[in-house]
Amino acid sequence: MPSEGRNPECRNKQYDLSALPSVSVVIPYLHEDLGLIEKTVGSLLANTPSQLLDEILLVDDGNDKNHSYASVLSKLDPKVTVHRNKERQGLIKAKVTGAALTKSPVIVFLEPHCIANRQWLEPLLERMLGSHRRVVVPVIDILPEGHTDDYTYVGNMYGGFGWNLEFKWPGDARSRNSSYHEPDPYPMPSMSGGLFAIWRDWWDESGTYDSEMKEWGSEHIEMSLRTWRCGGSVEAVPCSRVGHMFRKARPYVFHGEAAMRNKKRLVAVWLDDHTDEVKAAVGEKVMDFSDAGDLEGRRRLKKHLGCKSMDWYVKNVYPELGNH
Numbered sequence: 001m002p003s004e005g006r007n008p009e010c011r012n013k014q015y016d017l018s019a020l021p022s023v024s025v026v027i028p029y030l031h032e033d034l035g036l037i038e039k040t041v042g043s044l045l046a047n048t049p050s051q052l053l054d055e056i057l058l059v060d061d062g063n064d065k066n067h068s069y070a071s072v073l074s075k076l077d078p079k080v081t082v083h084r085n086k087e088r089q090g091l092i093k094a095k096v097t098g099a100a101l102t103k104s105p106v107i108v109f110l111e112p113h114c115i116a117n118r119q120w121l122e123p124l125l126e127r128m129l130g131s132h133r134r135v136v137v138p139v140i141d142i143l144p145e146g147h148t149d150d151y152t153y154v155g156n157m158y159g160g161f162g163w164n165l166e167f168k169w170p171g172d173a174r175s176r177n178s179s180y181h182e183p184d185p186y187p188m189p190s191m192s193g194g195l196f197a198i199w200r201d202w203w204d205e206s207g208t209y210d211s212e213m214k215e216w217g218s219e220h221i222e223m224s225l226r227t228w229r230c231g232g233s234v235e236a237v238p239c240s241r242v243g244h245m246f247r248k249a250r251p252y253v254f255h256g257e258a259a260m261r262n263k264k265r266l267v268a269v270w271l272d273d274h275t276d277e278v279k280a281a282v283g284e285k286v287m288d289f290s291d292a293g294d295l296e297g298r299r300r301l302k303k304h305l306g307c308k309s310m311d312w313y314v315k316n317v318y319p320e321l322g323n324h
Contacts, residue, residue, distance in 0.1 A: 001046070001047075001118070002115060002117055002141075002151035002243065003151070004118070005151075005153035005241075006117070006118070006153075006183075006239065006241060007182055007183040007238065007239065009182075009183055009239075010119070010123070010183050010238070010239035013119075013123070013239065015119070015122040015123075015126060017049055017051060017052060017122070019129070020052055020122065020125040020126065020129070021052075021104070021105040021106045021125060021128070021199075022051070022052050022053065022054045022104050022105065022106070023052060023053060023054065023104050023105075023106040023107070023108045023121065023125070023197065024054050024055050024056075024057060024099075024102035024103065024104035024106075024107055024108070025044060025053070025055070025056045025057065025108045025109075025110055026057050026059065026095060026098035026099055026102065026107060026108070026109050026110075027040065027056065027057070027058050027059065027098075027109075027110050027111065027112050028058075028059040028061050028091055028094035028095055028098060028112075029058060029059070029060065029061065029063070029112040030061045030062070030063060030067070030088065030091075030094075031063065031067050032067065032112045032113065033113070034069050034072065036112060036113045036245065037058070037069065037073065037112045037113075038073075038076065039115060040110070040111075040112055040113065040114045040115070040116075041056055041058075041073070041076050041077070041080060042076075043114070043115045043116040043117075044056055044110075044116045045076075045077055045079070047116045047117065047118055047119070047120055047121075048116065048120070048121050049121070049122070052121060052122075052125070053079060053121075054079070054102070054103070054104045055079050055080070055081060055102060055104070056077075056079055056080045056081070057081050057082075057083060057098050057101060057102055058073055058080065058081070058082045058083070058112070059082075059083050059085065059094045059095075059097060059098040060082055060083065060084040060085060061085050061088050061089055061090070061091070061094040062084075062085045062086065062087045062088035062089070063084075068084065069082075070082040070084055083097070083098065083101055085097065090214055090215035090258070091215060091219075092209050092210075092211075092213050092214070092215065092219045093209075093211065095109055095209065096208050096209055096211065099200075099203060099208065104200065105199065105200055105201075106125065106128065106197055106198070106199055106200065107197070107198055107199075107200055107203055108121070108124075108196070108197045109194070109195065109196055109197075109198075110194070110195055110242070111194045111195065111244060113143070113244065113245040114143075114195070114242050114243060114244050114245070115143060115151060115242065115243035116242050117141070117151075117240075117241040117242060117243065118241075119239070119240075120138060120240050120241060120242055121197075121240070122240075123237045123239035123240045124136045124138065124197045124237050124240045125197070127185050127235065127237050128197065128199060131232075131233070132199040132201055132202050133199075133202050133206075133227070133231050133232035133233065134232065134233050134234075134235060135191070135196055135197070135198045135202070135223075135227050135232060135233070135234045135235070136185070136196065136197050136234075136235050136236070136237050136240075137159075137188060137191050137192075137195060137196045137197075137234070137235070137236050137237070137240075138195055138236070138237060138240035138241055138242040139154065139156060139157070139236055139237075139238050139240065139241050139242075140154070140192065140195060140242060140243075140244045141153050141154050141241055141242065141243040141244070142154060142243065142244065142245075142246060143243045143244060143245040143246075144245075145245055145246065151243045152243075153241070155172045156172050156173040156174070156180075156182060156183075156186065156236065156238050157169045157171070157172050157173075158170065158171065158172065158173055158176060158186065158187070158188055158189065158236065159188050159189065159190045159191055159192050159224075159236075160189045160190050160318060160320065160321065161189075161190050161221055161321070162281065162321070163274075163277040163278050163280065163281040163282075163321070164278070164281040164282055165218060165221055165263055165266060165267070165278060165281075165282070167190060167192055167193070167220060167221065170320060173186040173236075176320075182238060183238035183239050184238070185235045185236060185237045185238070186235065186236055186238075187233065187234065187235055187236075187317065188224070188234040188235060188236050189224065189228075189234075189317050189318035189320075189321070190220065190221055190224040190225075190234070190318075191220055191223070191224055191234050192220060193219060193220025193221075193223070194220075194244070195242055195244065196234075202232065205305075206226060206227065206230060206232065206305065207226065207298070207301045207305075209222075209223065210222055210262075210265060210269075210298055212265060212292075212293040212294060212295075212297070212298075213261070213262040213265060214258035214261055214262060215258040215259070215262075217258065217259035217262045217263070218259070218262035218263050218265070218266045219262065221266060222262075222265075222266050222269075222270065225266075225270045225310075225313060226270070226302075226305075226307070228313055228317050229270075229307040229308045229309070229310075229312065229313050230302070230305035230306070230307040230308075231305065231306070231307075260285070260286070261291060261292055261293070263282070263286055264286055264287075264288070264289055264291075264292040265292050265293065265295065265298070267286055267287070267289075268289045268292055268295050269295060269298045269299055269302060270302075270310065271310055272309055272310040272311070273309075273310065273311065274310050274311075274314075275287060
């Protein structure tokens with residue numbers, strides 16, 4: 001258990017558990033360390049009220065026998081189940097597969113190298129009661145790589161990106177809003193993507209993830225733009241804290257061409273009249289959509305949801321982007 005580092009207002013807060021929806025936690029894993037997965041699951045079981053946790057579904061994304069751990073993990077607790085993909089689907093599709101195998105009204109996506117802190121779930125769910133289109137994220141604290149028993153609390157950082165469409169942490173909540181009062185929830189122009197909670201009905205209605213995207217990359221920015229512009233919002237909830245190990249290198253093969261294809265799909269569907277800024281930041285290659293796959297399905301979804309323009313997003317959600 002990490003040392004207590006939450007805001008005092010969070011520590012003293014009481015929650016009416018009977019008013020909160022139950023969740024399924026979906027955690028894909030590929031070539032991960034068994035000890036870290038066990039710590040992740042252990043922290044969830046220890047720090048989540050039993051009546052709010054329906055299941056923890058671990059998605060084995062085509063691991064070899066040395067990294068599957070299915071028999072060990074499925075014995076950790078009756079609420080832990082393992083689904084094995086026979087072949088690697090990639091992180092994006094593995095999340096969609098996992099979500100479809102669960103039934104809870106709220107889906108929580110986490111990663112297999114996290115520590116769920118005290119009362120990590122209750123503040124997320126309480127905030128979600130206000131709107132089924134509100135996607136919420138915890139503040140993501142740091143577990144140092146190689147020293148994952150350490151736990152470093154971070155400030156109330158907000159997520160964003162530049163015209164290169166790469167995620168970053170540009171600053172904290174008060175740098176955007178001088179009247180911000182900690183630990184109030186605050187808007188996130190973009191989520192980092194690995195850790196978030198979403199109502200199942202909105203997950204389905206808003207189009208889950210772009211199923212034509214491969215492996216990993218750009219799906220978090222695509223979802224952030226889609227959520228904000230199509231009637232929803234993305235918020236960070238500082239009373240919810242989850243430690244996450246940020247790695248220097250991925251433990252699996254990652255194909256750069258898959259990341260570029262995903263970025264092309266993001267540009268083709270969502271960037272509207274701002275493709276020149278992206279082209280200046282990324283290069284001409286991002287504008288060649290010939291190998292980006294079928295785009296019409298996502299364009300139809302965008303029209304069906306009545307989504308607002310990229311101009312609206314820059315003006316109303318992320319004005320800092322316009323200053324880059």
